Amino acid sequence: MANNILVVAEARGGDVRKVALEVVAAARSLADGLGGEVHAIVFGGAGIGAVAPKLGAVGADVVLVVEHDGFATYNAEAVAATVATQITTGGYRAALFGASAMGQDLAPRIGARLRVGVAADVVAVSADGTDIVVRHPMNTNKIIATMVLSATPALVSVRPGAVSVGTSAKAGAVQSVASAMDPAAGRVKVTGVSMGGGAKLDLAEAPVIVSGGRGLKAAENFSLVEELAAAFGNAAVGATRAVTDDGWRPHSDQIGQTGRQVSPDLYVAVGISGAIQHIAGMRNSKTIVAINKDKDAPIFKVADYGIVGDVFEILPALTAAVKAARAQG
Amino acid sequence: MKIAVCIKRVADMGARFQIGADGTSVSDAGIKYDMSDFDEWAVEAALQLNEKHGGGEVTVISLGPDAAQETIRKALAMGADKGVHLKADRIPFDGFAIAEALAAELKDGAYDLILFGRIAVDSAAGVTGAMVAELLGLPCVTAVSKLDVNGAMGTAERQVEGGVETLSFPLPALCTIDQGLVTQARYPSLKGIMAAKKKPLESKPAQLGAISVSVRKMELPPERSAGRIVGEGAAAVPELIRLLQTEAKVL
Structure with missing residues (x-):
């Protein structure tokens, strides 16, 4: 007992x-x-x-x-x-x-x-x-x-x-x-609960996270990140603080020192330079992939695998390749 | 409104940390200190609430060594009215010991609202605020990303995994502040810094509670080994897929 x-x-x-x-x-x-x-x-x-x-x-x-x-x-x-x-x-x-x-x-x-x-x-x-x-x-x-x-x-x-x-x-x-x-x-009353998107995986629970930063250039370009996440089938979408402060994504998606701290099996950083505050939230991920146009971006120092280049060219190709790999799997 | 904000002086998280000689602390060497981010937002939220509703008073309280007074002065320079320093040579890792000291200071303050940051970015526990609320018998909402007060009632939103809860509660109450409530805490103006020097700052010993959680050892996590650039542009995608399948085995 x-x-x-x-x-x-x-x-x-x-x-x-x-x-x-x-x-x-x-x-x-x-x-x-x-x-x-x-x-x-x-x-x-x-x-x-x-x-x-x-x-x-x-x-x-x-x-x-x-x-x-x-x-x-x-x-x-x-x-x-x-x-x-x-x-x-x-x-x-x-x-x-x-x-x-x-x-x-x-x-x-x-x-x-x-x-x-x-x-x-x-x-x-x-x-x-x-x-x-x-x-x-x-x-x-x-x-x-x-x-x-x-x-x-x-x-x-x-x-x-x-x-x-x-x-x-x-x-x-x-x-x-x-x-x-x-x-x-109870004195504190819950007057409402709004859950965004029924089947959406939470950042804490998703085995894969695809995260976007300023390199995506505009809020609407996050559709490329969402499509890659959808291709994985078990991925949630995250963001940097710069992106959530600009209102491209909700604050609840922010990964970093003042946001969520995550440790998925796979973290894909898209257009993220790798500010120390962002790395604080994702450095414990098991495998990190970074895609960025600047080969000297600090994100490549923590990434296991990096691709240097234009995210708008690479992302659609990666999405298609992930879909194909999973279809075979 | 009479608002109290509990703030903590923490190391700048950009630092490369080293473990102290005792093996149970973070070395001070070369470390800069500032107010914990979430606490800055709590101070900002308190100032904004009183600006919106007119009048009121904001008291900032910080437990820690003498240097905590610098952090209190910063909050006073931002616009808070007075400060209380609860002196403790070392800040314990047991949030309950801290909560007892803060509750003893807060209990006769007749505050309408008590604010904390959701967590201190150094110890990263986020337990002290809700403990103080319980010790004072106050309604409590943690991790608040939206807050307003209307007469004797408050309304708040808090982020939960995958969604948002909306809550209402009577004042007096205690809230812990998450990101999203304010975008940026104000910087102290030169005028504010000068004014802060004349604002009241009382220092007294902290009445810490009994400690039941303590640090046995601190260590640095293993460094991530340097990765590699797979290639450039979309042409590198097939090789990345191969590595994710055969080496990392995550696909």
Whole structure:
């Protein structure tokens, strides 16, 4: 009991998000190290309990289902109250969250309620004897800090994409849990949620990112970037700060020091010179391709593969070649 | 409105960092410091809100060593009215210890709105703001990319993965500020810099809370090995495809 791990499994639109499975996987290896169980708590509207097998399949022994119409969208105050109560009554050694918009909002609220710190946005979490140890990239990914959590519960948020999901199937036995407060009683009300484009992959979850910079010359030329992303089939579109500040792309697409920090399998930088602030957000990508007309652009210093030349000539050719390669594959 | 903005002095992220001799800190050598980007936007947002609604007062609060006063002076030069320095020789890595000190300072301030940056760009945790809100029992919205106040109610937008949430909340409240709310924080004018020297700046010891998250080790990530130029123009595309398939194995 004292070595059990609680996971707050993020759900949206009636399904669990990929980051939820990653966090369960991280919790599974941590619990195995400590000799405990993984309990995943999931919040949602009617029928959310149907996600339990998915959480069990990646390592949850128990799935705690908090079903309420008020949880169809994220309800920070009621979720925080319920998770804090569950951690206390369940006597958990640690609670893990995704370092997503929701998890980054939720974990510190619970930390303050339980009067402990939070290790945020970690890329690894493990047991070292009785300590819980995490690795956290800081100073725009230029330094990796190893941190120790000495309090119980240890609260940790795990960076999306940092942990791979294995197969460690457990029972995923469903238990129903009541909300610790009426979701309608929250002071902060979500009055609307607008999701841009239904099937659009999020930057944190996409295995491939095609990103554009000023070298594209105009907002409408981003269609070339979108076509390349579509050719990959599993790609999201990113942008530099110069481009989002100019309103060519929404701010949510910005990759860099003050935007999103991403680490896809493949990052294609198109017309991006490679300002240090941009590189801060993408340097941890596994493979980087750069296409730029200036052979001395700093982006080529971090790119595994570079093509020098006119993006308007190269992009259509690359899009066609990626389509052909995937058709064969 | 009476607005408080909590700001942090951070290293310039353009630097080539080195690990300090103790192995658990970032070396100071050759490092320049400035206000964290998100905190600058929070100061700018506070100034704009009061300009829009007329009157009010902006107090900036910073926890850290004596040099944090330089960062407070910058916010005063931008137009904030007064500063509070919570003195701590080292800023802990446990956001809860910091949140306790900030909450102790903020609790009797009768602020209508308390703003933070979404994260400090150095420690990159983004936990302190929401913790302070909980400690003070205030409504809280994190990662705000749009903010307005109408009487005793505020409205905000926050970016979530793939979308935007719109929220409403009663004041007093606490918000953490993300990119998108302001395009550019104002630069202090010469007049502002002169005026800032005469604005009140109070310094007192920080009442830090207990620390439960600490750094055991810091290290530099492995350097990326230098890549290669595959070729020039569209003619290089077939070779790139071959490398992505056979060498990088990502296609």
